[in-house]
Amino acid sequence: AQTVTQSQPEMSVQDAETVTLSCTYDTSENNYYLFWYKQPPSRQMILVIRQEAYKQQNATENRFSVNFQKAAKSFSLKISDSQLGDTAMYFCAFMKHVLENAGNMLTFGGGTRLMVKP
Amino acid sequence: GAGVSQTPSNKVTEKGKYVELRCDPISGHTALYWYRQSLGQGPEFLIYFQGTGAADDSGLPNDRFFAVRPEGSVSTLKIQRTERGDSAVYLCASSPTLGQPQHFGDGTRLSIL
Numbered sequence: 181a182q183t184v185t186q187s188q189p190e191m192s193v194q195d196a197e198t199v200t201l202s203c204t205y206d207t208s209e210n211n212y213y214l215f216w217y218k219q220p221p222s223r224q225m226i227l228v229i230r231q232e233a234y235k236q237q238n239a240t241e242n243r244f245s246v247n248f249q250k251a252a253k254s255f256s257l258k259i260s261d262s263q264l265g266d267t268a269m270y271f272c273a274f275m276k277h278v279l280e281n282a283g284n285m286l287t288f289g290g291g292t293r294l295m296v297k298p
Numbered sequence: 299g300a301g302v303s304q305t306p307s308n309k310v311t312e313k314g315k316y317v318e319l320r321c322d323p324i325s326g327h328t329a330l331y332w333y334r335q336s337l338g339q340g341p342e343f344l345i346y347f348q349g350t351g352a353a354d355d356s357g358l359p360n361d362r363f364f365a366v367r368p369e370g371s372v373s374t375l376k377i378q379r380t381e382r383g384d385s386a387v388y389l390c391a392s393s394p395t396l397g398q399p400q401h402f403g404d405g406t407r408l409s410i411l
Contacts, residue, residue, distance in 0.1 A: 215399065223387060225402035271340050277397060284396055285331060285354065288340030
């Protein structure tokens with residue numbers, strides 16, 4: 181079974197500054213995907229960024245980037261130039277890379293509440 | 299285009315009652331997932347459909363929970379003899395096929411009195 185741990189229940193950052201959210205995971209799988217999802221008060225989970233474990237290059241999406249350390253099983257999210265609209269819960273998630281039907285679900289961490297202050 | 303649609307947005311009912319929660323996935327998405335999110339926690343997997351069949355129902359907590367997807371599109375999550383511990387936000391997600399990113403709906407907040 182996979183586990184995902186987010187050790188920072190809450191974080192805050194001033195707008196325009198940079199913040200890093202931590203995530204570690206435990207798995208015996210070699211091929212898998214990692215995700216960061218954002219959940220504002222509206223409840224909808226919004227995909228922020230995705231990383232394939234077989235890719236050594238860290239994924240980047242505009243102001244969002246990750247630091248993927250496969251050996252350490254670490255997957256942190258860096259938000260640059262933070263904006264008020266980034267205020268939300270952030271969830272790290274793991275998914276096995278499978279070709280058969282079973283096992284295709286996301287396993288989520290407990291979340292980090294990020295507050296961007298003006 | 300239209301996203302994942304979940305109805306109702308909120309549902310309040312009494313302990314012991316039966317409830318149905320509906321999910322309408324993104325058109326053309328063959329994979330559909332149900333998750334449950336308790337207050338202050340991350341979502342937990344319940345069940346996953348590939349087409350019409352339940353490919354993995356290992357997350358259903360007990361036999362009071364059941365889900366169907368008869369035509370491979372809309373899915374209904376059914377909870378019998380509801381208990382107060384069933385109170386949570388129930389999230390539905392869909393993806394084009396295996397291994398693709400999942401797109402979530404706004405969820406149904408279920409409150410059992």
